[in-house]
Structures are given as C-alpha cells and as structure tokens.
Amino acid sequence: MSAGSAHARHLAEAGRLANEIRLSVEQVSYAYSANPAQAPLFTLEATSLQARPGEIVAILGPNASGKSTLLHLISGALAPLSGRVLLNGFVTQSLTPRTRAQRIAVVQQESALLFPARAWEFVLQGRHSHRRSLRFESEDDVLIAKNALAQVGAADLSDRWMNQISGGEKQRVILARALAQQPLLLLLDEPTLHLDIAAQIGLLDALRRLAAENRYTVVVVTHELNLAAEYADQVVLMQRGRCLRVGPPASIYQRELLEQVFQTPLSVELGSSGRPRVTVLSGT
Amino acid sequence: MRPLTLRRLFLQCSILVLILFVVVVIAVKFGAVPVSLYALGRDLWHVLLGQRADLSSDYVLIIKNIRLPRILLGIIVGASLSVAGTSFQALLRNPLADPYVLGVSMGASLGSILALIAEPHLSISPALASLLTPLGAFLGAGATIAAVYFLGRREGQIDSATLLLGGVIISSFLSAIIMFLMNTLSGNLRGLSFWLMGDLSTPLQKSAYWFLGIGFLLAAGAIYTTAADLNLLLSGEKEAMHLGVDVPRVRLVVYIAASLLTGLAVSVSGAIGYVGLIVPHAIRFIFGSDHRTLLPTAALGGAIALVFADTLARTIVAPTEVSVGAVTALVGAPLFIYLLRRRLS
Numbered sequence: 001m002s003a004g005s006a007h008a009r010h011l012a013e014a015g016r017l018a019n020e021i022r023l024s025v026e027q028v029s030y031a032y033s034a035n036p037a038q039a040p041l042f043t044l045e046a047t048s049l050q051a052r053p054g055e056i057v058a059i060l061g062p063n064a065s066g067k068s069t070l071l072h073l074i075s076g077a078l079a080p081l082s083g084r085v086l087l088n089g090f091v092t093q094s095l096t097p098r099t100r101a102q103r104i105a106v107v108q109q110e111s112a113l114l115f116p117a118r119a120w121e122f123v124l125q126g127r128h129s130h131r132r133s134l135r136f137e138s139e140d141d142v143l144i145a146k147n148a149l150a151q152v153g154a155a156d157l158s159d160r161w162m163n164q165i166s167g168g169e170k171q172r173v174i175l176a177r178a179l180a181q182q183p184l185l186l187l188l189d190e191p192t193l194h195l196d197i198a199a200q201i202g203l204l205d206a207l208r209r210l211a212a213e214n215r216y217t218v219v220v221v222t223h224e225l226n227l228a229a230e231y232a233d234q235v236v237l238m239q240r241g242r243c244l245r246v247g248p249p250a251s252i253y254q255r256e257l258l259e260q261v262f263q264t265p266l267s268v269e270l271g272s273s274g275r276p277r278v279t280v281l282s283g284t
Numbered sequence: 285m286r287p288l289t290l291r292r293l294f295l296q297c298s299i300l301v302l303i304l305f306v307v308v309v310i311a312v313k314f315g316a317v318p319v320s321l322y323a324l325g326r327d328l329w330h331v332l333l334g335q336r337a338d339l340s341s342d343y344v345l346i347i348k349n350i351r352l353p354r355i356l357l358g359i360i361v362g363a364s365l366s367v368a369g370t371s372f373q374a375l376l377r378n379p380l381a382d383p384y385v386l387g388v389s390m391g392a393s394l395g396s397i398l399a400l401i402a403e404p405h406l407s408i409s410p411a412l413a414s415l416l417t418p419l420g421a422f423l424g425a426g427a428t429i430a431a432v433y434f435l436g437r438r439e440g441q442i443d444s445a446t447l448l449l450g451g452v453i454i455s456s457f458l459s460a461i462i463m464f465l466m467n468t469l470s471g472n473l474r475g476l477s478f479w480l481m482g483d484l485s486t487p488l489q490k491s492a493y494w495f496l497g498i499g500f501l502l503a504a505g506a507i508y509t510t511a512a513d514l515n516l517l518l519s520g521e522k523e524a525m526h527l528g529v530d531v532p533r534v535r536l537v538v539y540i541a542a543s544l545l546t547g548l549a550v551s552v553s554g555a556i557g558y559v560g561l562i563v564p565h566a567i568r569f570i571f572g573s574d575h576r577t578l579l580p581t582a583a584l585g586g587a588i589a590l591v592f593a594d595t596l597a598r599t600i601v602a603p604t605e606v607s608v609g610a611v612t613a614l615v616g617a618p619l620f621i622y623l624l625r626r627r628l629s
Binding site: 075077096097098100101102104105106108113114115116117120121124125126128129131136137141142145146158159181 | 285286287288289290377379512513515516518519522523525526527528529530531568573574576
C-alpha cells in the first residue's frame with residue numbers, strides 16, 4: 001500500500017510540475033568549429049528561458065543569429081557546450097531517440113521524400129516511436145493519425161500524394177505528423193517560410209488553437225516580426241549568437257532595440273489586438 | 285487510410301511464392317536436355333511416395349544433381365542481391381544504389397580472390413578454409429561500401445551523383461586489380477568472367493547450401509528488424525532521428541548485414557549485376573515502398589528474377605551457356621539509364 005501511495009504522490013507531483021514549468025533551458029551554450037584546433041566559427045552564448053504548457057515561444061532574429069541552433073539544442077539533437085535543457089525535469093539530450101520522439105516533435109523547414117507517399121502514410125510515420133519496431137499500425141494509431149489530420153483541417157488530403165499538394169497543404173500534413181507523435185513539446189523551424197500570407201495565418205491560427213487545446217508547449221523559430229508579435233506569448237530575441245531579451249512581445253518590441261537587431265529603420269505601434277505591430281520604413 | 289496489415293503482407297508473398305514455383309518448374313524443364321512435364325510430375329510423385337528406386341536416371345543425373353542445386357543457388361543469390369540492393373538504396377537515400385553499380389560486388393570479388401590466394405599459405409583445417417572465401421568477400425564488400433560512402437559525402441550530406449560516380453570509379457579500379465591478379469597468378473581460381481560478370485554454374489558442396497541459406501536468413505532477418513526505421517530514413521537522417529529512429533544503430537546493422545549478403549552471394553556466384561536495382565524498383569512499383577513489405581517481396585522477386593535469367597543464360601545459346609551476369613546486365617543497364625534520366629529531369 002505504501003508503494004501505491006508513493007506512486008500516487010509521485011504522479012501528483014509530476015502533474016503539479018507539468019502545470020508549472022514544462023520546458024526549462026538553463027544557461028545553454030554552444031560552439032561550432034569545423035576543426036577542433038581552430039577558433040569556433042559560430043558560438044551561442046549562454047541562453048536561458050522557461051515555458052509552460054499551452055505557451056507559444058517565438059525565437060526571433062535575423063539570419064545567422066543562432067535561432068535554429070537554439071532549437072536543435074532544445075530538441076536534444078545537439079549537445080550543448082554547457083548548461084542543460086530540461087523537459088518535465090528530464091535532460092532532453094540524454095533521452096533515447098525513441099523516448100525523445102514520444103515527447104518532442106520537430107517540424108523542419110522542408111521534408112524530402114525519396115519515393116512517393118500518400119499523406120496518410122506520412123502522418124502515420126508520427127506513430128513510429130509509439131510502436132514496437134516491427135508491429136503494424138494499430139487501430140489506435142490510425143485513429144490518432146486521422147484525428148491529427150482533422151485537427152489541422154487536412155482530413156480531405158488523406159489520400160493525396162505528398163508531391164502533388166501545395167506548399168501550404170504540405171506544411172499542414174507535416175504538422176499533422178508532428179501532432180500524431182502526441183508530444184509535450186512542439187518545435188517548428190521557420191514553418192511559414194514558403195507559405196503565402198493566408199497560409200501563414202492559417203498555420204499560426206491552428207498552432208495557437210492546438211497549443212491551447214492539447215496543452216502543447218510550442219517553440220517556433222521565425223524572422224517574421226509581426227507574426228511573432230501576434231501569436232507568441234514569449235519572444236526570445238537573438239542577434240549574432242546572443243540572446244538579447246526574453247519576455248512577452250510588448251516588452252521586447254521597442255523601436256531602438258529592433259532597429260539595432262534587424263539593422264533597418266522601422267516603427268512600432270500598438271495594433272488593434274493589443275499586440276505590437278511593426279512597420280518597416282523603407283527608403284527613409 | 286489503408287495501413288499495412290499482416291494479411292496483405294502474407295497475400296503479396298503468397299503470390300510471389302506461386303510465381304517462383306512456376307519459374308522453378310520452367311527452369312527444371314528447360315535446358316540442354318529438355319524434360320517433359322509428364323516425366324517431371326511422375327518423378328515428383330515417386331519422390332513424394334519415397335519410391336526412390338523407381339526414379340528415372342534422367343531425373344537423378346540432370347534434375348537432382350545439376351538443375352535443382354543450381355536453381356537453389358539462384359534463389360539464394362537472387363534474394364541476397366535484391367535485399368542488399370533495397371538496403372543500400374534506403375541507407376544511401378539513392379534509388380540507383382545497387383551492389384554492382386556501387387562497386388561493392390567487385391570489392392567482394394576481390395576479397396574472395398585474395399582469400400583463395402591466401403588459403404594454401406595458411407595452415408588451417410578444411411572446414412575453416414571453406415569459410416575463408418565468404419569471409420574475404422564480406423570484408424571486401426564492407427570496405428568498398430565504406431569507401432563509396434565517404435567518397436559520396438559532401439558537407440555532411442550524401443550527394444547522389446558523387447556517390448554513383450565514386451561507385452563507378454571504385455568498380456573499374458577494383459576490376460583492374462582483379463584482372464591484374466588473374467593474369468599474373470594462376471592456380472585454383474575460377475575464370476575472369478566469373479568474377480567480373482558472375483554465373484551460377486559452379487557446383488557446391490551440400491554444406492555450402494546450408495551455410496548460404498542460414499547466412500541469408502540471419503542477415504536478411506537483421507535488416508528486417510529495421511524495416512520500419514528504413515521507411516523513415518528515406519526522409520533523411522535528421523528527420524528520422526526526430527521521429528524516434530536510432531540512426532547510428534540502424535545504419536550499422538544494415539551496413540554490416542547488406543555487406544554480408546553481397547559477400548555471400550559473390551563468393552559463390554561472382555559479381556552478378558543489376559538484380560539489386562531492377563527488382564526493388566519493380567516491386568516498389570507494384571506493392572509500394574513500405575520496407576515491411578518491400579524487403580520480403582523483393583527477396584522473393586530477386587529469386588524469381590535470377591532463376592529466370594539463369595534459365596535464359598542456360599538455354600538461349602544451348603548447348604553452350606552465357607554468364608547469367610551478362611543477361612542481367614543486358615536488361616539492367618538500359619533500365620538504369622532510364623531511371624537515371626527520369627531522376628535528372
């Protein structure tokens with residue numbers, strides 16, 4: 001009985017923790033060098049941030065500011081030089097690939113296919129880490145994949161070939177595959193890069209709704225100032241491998257700071273949604 | 285949504301087993317001495333009833349001692365090459381990868397020849413000595429695929445064109461060494477065309493079939509445990525890792541097992557080309573590219589293709605024969621060009 005109550009206590013503790021901080025990035029730094037004898041070509045200075053379930057964090061910055069590196073460190077794909085990344089108290093880098101994939105889903109910029117596949121086959125790949133190595137997909141797997149497609153509004157794409165759908169549709173199917181992983185943490189690397197404005201807004205609306213409904217913690221890398229301001233709960237502002245600020249958009253979006261980071265004149269005003277809105281002033 | 289079920293896999297394999305049976309019957313029937321279907325049926329009936337004394341001398345001489353062992357060899361070699369080709373295609377993310385095109389078969393040939401040269405100089409028991417050739421072939425295959433892999437890597441990514449070019453260069457380099465060795469050394473080595481083109485005419489001891497069969501099952505079985513991982517590996521190593529694939533482990537298992545399959549096949553049949561290229565493509569076209577069905581169906585398809593090709597090799601210019609490797613190359617090379625052009629466009 002004591003073992004049972006200890007287990008229950010443990011579960012309650014885990015639940016309480018989950019409602020507080022889910023993702024904790026603690027003083028994480030990184031250095032990349034092609035040759036160990038030479039000075040590193042790129043460094044990421046110690047960066048810290050924390051996120052709760054249901055929160056959207058945007059990593060914002062110009063090119064080569066270290067956004068994607070930070071994302072890869074969070075995903076556990078890269079080992080940090082110092083510091084650590086905790087997901088519900090576990091160091092992400094020390095999880096096995098399988099356990100990691102059950103907790104963290106990563107949406108890359110694009111997904112190459114060697115042989116043609118239908119959308120549903122692609123989404124079922126998200127169930128891989130939940131199956132034993134040779135087992136065939138269970139009814140649950142199929143149900144979860146169908147549900148994932150429906151959640152991103154792509155149920156009608158199920159039987160289409162991946163190489164015959166538009167960029168926006170493809171991005172939604174890729175997102176559905178990430179949802180099929182049933183992760184705690186959803187990481188996206190410039191998901192709106194090749195999308196037109198309607199598809200961008202559609203995708204981010206879906207993300208915000210999913211983060212709220214499924215209690216995902218979402219971390220998204222972007223250089224779209226206005227999309228980050230509109231959709232993120234927290235913004236991590238990066239420049240040349242340094243994390244300059246972490247905080248809600250209203251506290252980050254200051255004209256001088258953004259002008260200095262993005263090296264372009266711009267104006268910041270409060271939009272109708274109560275969130276900052278940036279206009280790039282060209283030619284002035 | 286139509287996810288793969290065990291039933292569908294079983295059905296697909298059954299169809300191919302049936303085709304294999306028909307091809308085997310054809311292969312038994314045709315040859316320098318044709319055998320009638322009636323005689324075949326009668327002999328099979330006697331074998332089933334255990335009335336071995338009633339068997340015709342034709343049966344014992346031609347079918348049991350010559351054609352059936354050769355067909356069995358064709359089945360094992362064809363299945364091995366096809367599974368090896370399928371595995372290399374997934375591992376290297378290149379639909380044109382094949383043990384022969386990549387030079388891996390040449391590496392295995394050279395390994396076999398070196399083992400045969402070394403054998404008389406080593407004082408080891410005959411049982412161990414018979415393992416030396418397949419071991420040499422395995423090491424030759426493994427070393428070649430490692431070399432091709434590193435040649436084909438540019439900035440951490442495998443570059444398709446560089447990889448194929450690397451394979452072609454290594455292949456011609458290795459065949460030059462083989463020719464050099466064959467011309468300077470004589471002795472107990474099979475002919476040059478055997479090692480460069482391959483054929484199934486070499487008679488083997490009974491134990492060798494067991495060795496080949498078990499080796500095939502172990503290596504192909506090991507690859508099959510990674511079948512679901514290989515599906516994801518096709519989208520790239522990074523993406524596979526994010527979806528939960530232990531990429532270094534899968535790479536190592538498939539790399540070793542596919543080298544072993546190539547080595548086993550080449551050590552008994554020389555370098556037979558294009559089976560590992562044509563068959564997986566045909567199977568993908570018919571049954572799709574899910575490795576959980578692709579691997580077993582490609583194994584059966586490889587067996588069918590090679591037994592059929594060997595029957596042609598034995599019969600088109602009867603009573604002499606051509607190398608079965610020449611037949612597979614005549615069909616395979618044009619298909620390779622077609623696939624290459626389609627990929628480039």
